[in-house]
Amino acid sequence: MPDDYDQFVTDRLDRLLRYATALTCDKYLAQDIVQDVLLRARTKWGRIGAVEVPYLYVKRMVTNEYLSWRRRRAARDISATHVSLDELAPAVADPAVGHAERDAMRVRIAVLPRKQRAALVLRYYEDSTDAEIARILGCTEGTVRSHISRALHTLRVNENTPSEVLR
Template sequence: MGEVPRAATVANTSEFDSFVAARGPSLLRTAFLLTGDRQRAEDLVQTALGKTWPRWDSVAAGPREAYVRKVMLTTYIAWWRRRWNGEYPTAALPEQPTTDRDLDQRRDLLTALAALPKGQRAVVVLRYFEDLTEAQTAELLGCTVGTVKSQAARALATLRQCPALAVTEGELR
């Protein structure tokens, strides 16, 4: 096992502070170019500096900026690989239901889905709402393609029998 890094000494706190004051704007600019978002860039720089602080004494004075940039890049790659899908501000709101009928249909669908067993519900959501293939769904759920097919068939049969989802002649568009 490797040696546990010790925290930077109090004497080097001023060195670290001076580094952040001098190179912070440059690091932030690089982070912004990576993320494309000011707040995420600030988070990225803060995270990289937080990871660097415990090892500050062990990084030679010359390559400290390169070290911080490397930490920043590997952190960004880790975030990207996680495919973070957080909220982003937008000027245009997504389309909203316009009628009580739309709201009733959404409620009925959610009620019908909630009545399905968890495995069947997961298959329906992944296959028909997320538009994944049977193979992709099987991989995500850790089961075989045959299981996905049978679960989907059972779920659709159950949903077809659900009275809340029954469509009458007058409701067809």
């Protein structure tokens, strides 16, 4: 008896999936429906396999599952306004904006003189002190503060300048 069921699934699975996909217009929902139906059909295969055309019986099960899925979904769907949805979960910032800002900042940093750029990277990326930066750059701590101050001033001035102009 299990061999009959396995053979049925092997022979008819593609057709059942195509039928369910045509019903649902959703490949993944169709797969879920066919899977649920085939699991139920396996437990009742002794009776289903005895009917004249088991495929039509299972196809009817797929249809009924689809129709009941629609009814179950309609019973669960609750209409909500945008205001109530915003209260439940506030809007999330678009991560692409952060990437675009970072790329624009990289372009602005790239036009800085090398020592100013190095001083900025050491301060804000490596979290180095003025003394450590001075040692690395081979200058005084006052010069380090000057490099950082000039670099930040240049970045502020170029903040509203389009990145393409700076390239």
